[in-house]
Amino acid sequence: MRFLRQSLTGLFLVSVTLALLVFAGSLVRDAVQDRMNAEPRMPPQRERVFAVNVDLARAETVAPVLTAFGQIQSRRTLDIRAAASGTVIELSPDFEEGAQVQAGDLLLRIDPADAQSAFDRAQSDVQDAEADGREATRALGLAEDELAAAREQADLRERAFQRQVDLEQRGVGTAAAVETAELAASSARQAVLTRRQALSTAQARVDQAATRLDRARIAMAEAQRRLNDTEMRAQFDGSLADVTAVQGGLVSTNEKLAQLVDDTALEVALRISTPQYARLLDDDGRLAPLPVTVTLNVMGIGLDATGVLTRDSAAVGEGQTGRLIFARLDQARGFKPGDFVTVRVTEPExxxxxxxxxxxxxxxxxxxxxxxxxxxxxxxxxxxxxxxxxxxxxxxxxxxxxxxxxxxxxxxxxxxxxxxxxxxxxxxAPPDSQTMLELTEDRRARLMAYVEANSAMPAEIKSSILARLQEPQVPAQMVERLESRMGG
Incomplete structure (x- = not known):
């Protein structure tokens, strides 16, 4: 009985479990069917709006600025070359790299002994030629006097001959006297011819003496030029560069001793593309004289200069493109030939x-x-x-x-x-970053001491930086660059 009761209980529990499973499956099936048969419900969507920065477009007249890079160069650069060979016996104290010289200043002198001797010989030849000229002039005067005397003698002989002819016609004279008078007249005329030939010779000698004097003077002038070539003088105001000559050195003809650069007549050469060049032409197809601004950024300080376009290159260099144009600068303070600068050209509006x-x-x-x-x-x-x-x-x-x-x-x-x-x-917008700094006295003194001790910095740039450092507010960019070079 007990076994039968337990079996029936287990069977009952299995039946109940199956019934519950069937009921649960029915509920799941009904829920799925209801979900599938229901209409989809979409949540309301909002349109996305983006924040954008806008500007009001305004029509205006603009003068475009063409930006390019160029190099500073001097319009007058002279190679100082030795016009004579010899030993440098005198050298100017200013004959050194970077020295400023004035037009006409003596730069150096080459030993003039040989040139002086040649000049003295040429001067002596001139004196000899002048003496020959004076002697030829005196000989010419004597020849003229002798010719005049010979003509007077010939006139007297001719009159004597005519008297003998008259006497013979009157029956007073003799034929022998007439012949003697005629021979004397003929001899006098021959003497005139001889004196005329002597006069011609004297005149030729005068001409030869004059020619000899001219040649002697030319030789003396040439010797004077060679003597002058032993002295090298500055042809214009400027600075010296590439100095190689030393006192006591031996130089040869046409040897380059230095270079004279006019640092007040500066210009900038820049290469631009052909389309950019076309925009700079005027109605006649020539480069327009447009204003330019040149900037050299040094240690946070920009050196600026203004100028105007003057010319362009005659031909495109081999292997080059575009056009090379030049602009003349006005009062380019602080600029030196060779500086690499930024050039801004103001184009037509x-x-x-x-x-x-x-x-x-x-x-x-x-x-x-x-x-x-x-x-x-x-x-x-x-x-x-x-x-x-x-x-x-x-x-x-x-x-x-x-x-x-x-x-x-x-x-x-x-x-x-x-x-x-x-x-x-x-x-x-957030406030702009601070571009000016107020320095403490210690920091200012440290920066000024570094600038003063920097021997590689040009004097003009150094004075400009020191002047800016003494102001109450100093550009932050300049301070940052100086401190980066100081290492702190």
Whole structure:
């Protein structure tokens, strides 16, 4: 009985379990069917709005600035070469690297002994030629006097001959006397011819003496030039460079001794592309005299100079491209030939253009403008010029529109945005970084001591930096560069 009771109990429990499983399966099936048959319910979605920076496009007239790099050079550079060979016996105290000289200053003197001897000999030859000339002149005077006397003698003999002829015709004279008188007259005429020949010889001697004197004077002038060539003098005001001569050294003809550079007549040479060169031409196809600004950044201080374009190269160098142009500088204080500088050329003005950041222009030549309901739409534009981080654009309907400053892949046509205009950006933007510093006395003294002890720094730049360090506020960039070189 007990076994039967336990078996029935187990069977009951199994039946109840199966019933519960069937009931649970039915509930799950009904729930799945209800879920599948129910209509989908979508939660309400909100349109995403992007915050963008916009600028109002304004049409204006802009003078573009062409930026390039160039090198400072002098318009007058003279190689000082030895015009004579010999030993350098005298050297100017200013004949050294970087020394300033004035026009006409004696730079060096080469031993003039040989040249002086040649000049003395030439001078003696001139004196001899002058003496020969004076002697020839005196001989010419004597020849003229002798010719005059011979002519007078010939006249007397001729009159005597005529008297004998008259006497013979009157029957007083004899034929022998007539013949004797005729022979005497003929001899007198022959004497005149001889004296005339002597006069011609004397005149020729005078001419030869004059020619000999001219040659002697030419030789003396040449000797004088050779003597003068032993002295080297400065041809214009300037500075000396590449000095190689020393006192007591032996130099040869045409040997380069130094280079004289006019550091007040400076210009900058810069190479630009052909399209850039074409924009600088005037209506006649010549380089326009446009203003330029030259900047040399040294130790946080920018040396600036102004000038004007003057000319371009006659031909493109072998293996070169573009055009080489030159600009003359006005009062380029602190600049030296060889400096590598930044050159900014102010181009002719361009009208009816809009200046925008370069990030606003897409690769397809469009910008995004703000339309009604703060939505974006692309607008085709034409790129006129790039100016650093900005671009100059033209386009129908561009002027007066609000343009997105920075393009993003998330922005496109029809996107709703929240525009941030210049006033809003000014209120939200963080303050600019401090560019001027107030130095403590110890820090200022340390910087000034470093600048004064720097022998490699040019004197003009050193004085300019010291003057800036003495001001109440000093540029942070200059302080940072000086301290980086100090190592602290």
């Amino acid at each position: 361009i009208g009816d253009v809009v200046r925008l950041p370069a990030t606003s222009l897409a690769a397809d030549g469009t910008v995004l403008v703000l339309v009604e309901d703060d939505r974006l739409t692309p607008l085709p534009v034409a790129l006129v010029r790039r100016q650093g981080d900005d671009v100059l654009l033209r386009g129908d309907g561009l002027a007066g529109s609000e343009v997105v400053r920075e393009r993003s892949p998330l922005l496109g046509e029809g996107i709703k945005v929240r525009p941030l205009r210049s006033d809003d950006r000014g209120a939200q």
